[in-house]
Amino acid sequence: MVKPIRTVATIIKEISEPLPGVKVLVLEDEDRWELPPFKPGAHIDLHLDKKLIRTYSLCNAPFENNRYVLGIKREDNGRGGSRFIHECLKPGTRVDVSLPRGGMDFDLENMNIFVAGGIGITPFISVIREMENRGLTNYVLHWSSNGPASIQHMIEPAIRSGHVHISDTRYDPFPDYKAITAGYGSGAKVFCCGPEPMLKAFEAAVGSWPADRVHVERFAVARPAVDPEAKPFTVVLSQSGRQAVVEPNDSIVEILEELDANISFSCEGGICGACRTPWIEGPPVHRDRVLSPAERERDVIVCVAGCAGQRLVLDA
Numbered sequence: 001m002v003k004p005i006r007t008v009a010t011i012i013k014e015i016s017e018p019l020p021g022v023k024v025l026v027l028e029d030e031d032r033w034e035l036p037p038f039k040p041g042a043h044i045d046l047h048l049d050k051k052l053i054r055t056y057s058l059c060n061a062p063f064e065n066n067r068y069v070l071g072i073k074r075e076d077n078g079r080g081g082s083r084f085i086h087e088c089l090k091p092g093t094r095v096d097v098s099l100p101r102g103g104m105d106f107d108l109e110n111m112n113i114f115v116a117g118g119i120g121i122t123p124f125i126s127v128i129r130e131m132e133n134r135g136l137t138n139y140v141l142h143w144s145s146n147g148p149a150s151i152q153h154m155i156e157p158a159i160r161s162g163h164v165h166i167s168d169t170r171y172d173p174f175p176d177y178k179a180i181t182a183g184y185g186s187g188a189k190v191f192c193c194g195p196e197p198m199l200k201a202f203e204a205a206v207g208s209w210p211a212d213r214v215h216v217e218r219f220a221v222a223r224p225a226v227d228p229e230a231k232p233f234t235v236v237l238s239q240s241g242r243q244a245v246v247e248p249n250d251s252i253v254e255i256l257e258e259l260d261a262n263i264s265f266s267c268e269g270g271i272c273g274a275c276r277t278p279w280i281e282g283p284p285v286h287r288d289r290v291l292s293p294a295e296r297e298r299d300v301i302v303c304v305a306g307c308a309g310q311r312l313v314l315d316a
């Protein structure tokens, strides 16, 4: 049987739209119980529909333990999650969410350089709120946006205190990440979240930094590169008997959707665990960053997996 995913039931307490196309959702426990704690920069999965799970950063301060706040930009050319949220969710709607995971380990003493692009500001909001709460001022935020920066009110004190540099790329030059990150000394840490072209430029600029001082957060995870040795295999759903061939270039997610498999997907990049499924025959080629070696003996993260045999039989 497919293992149930642990979720927490919440209701939408409030929805606002501080800027057209960006909604802020406040989720609470129905009876106002505390919600599971989270680290600054953490995210949760919203279980929007049986097969629609999407991951968003938590924007409130981690010490606010009775609510989760999310800032969600509508992406009409995305995979449908933000569109669903903007069109279908209303105050009072019940939404199951995952336990929070991830986070940003900012440096307590040395400088932290935060670089955000557009709605990529969201994970930094809880980090900045946490730092303010601890009285820490060893950070600077560079936030560029193609238009007005959307949820500025959430970090108003930081803006007033001069820690935030906001630029509008319609009028201002594209940020020079080498210049932004230069001169802070070897203990500094850099963090970046935004659209893929921006992340690429950022990674190129900080390529010589030690890996443990660089944290890059992606909206979407890149699909693993095609293994030149990979061979086609047949994926089989043991409960329905449905099967299909997966070619080396195929996305196994699309194949499983064609087979109408009862498997949820979220990140499609092997990091969230939403698609964890028991396997019966394989062996699978594991490419995820979720399962321990012991767990891989039984389960597979199908969104990024391959198969070393001719058949990958899933208990689904």
Ligand code: FES
Pocket: 264, 265, 266, 267, 268, 269, 270, 271, 272, 273, 274, 275, 276, 288, 290, 301, 302, 303, 304
């Ligand atoms: S969908 Fe996130 S790990 Fe597979």
